[in-house]
Amino acid sequence: MDYGMIGKIEKAKRYAEERERIRFMSFNVTFDGDNNPHTTTYENGEWTCDCSFFGSRGVCSHTMALERILAGMLPESVSTDS
Numbered sequence: 001m002d003y004g005m006i007g008k009i010e011k012a013k014r015y016a017e018e019r020e021r022i023r024f025m026s027f028n029v030t031f032d033g034d035n036n037p038h039t040t041t042y043e044n045g046e047w048t049c050d051c052s053f054f055g056s057r058g059v060c061s062h063t064m065a066l067e068r069i070l071a072g073m074l075p076e077s078v079s080t081d082s
């Protein structure tokens with residue numbers, strides 16, 4: 001392996017420990033719930049999910065789970081974790 005690549009791998013390891021460097025702007029995932037898979041989307045600071053609970057409450061176990069997984073990597077305004 002060339003010296004330049006070794007340096008990049010070392011930097012990647014350090015970056016991976018510094019989650020606050022990363023901000024997710026948008027993504028969508030397939031979330032395998034206990035009963036059905038759901039499509040959960042994050043776009044411009046807004047969550048959407050195709051489950052019925054999200055439809056009535058605007059938040060659900062899927063969006064809350066993703067907020068926990070991505071802690072520190074989403075804009076502050078969307079975090080419901082206190």
Ligand SMILES: [Zn+2]
Nearest residue numbers: 049051060062
């Ligand atoms: Zn959901």
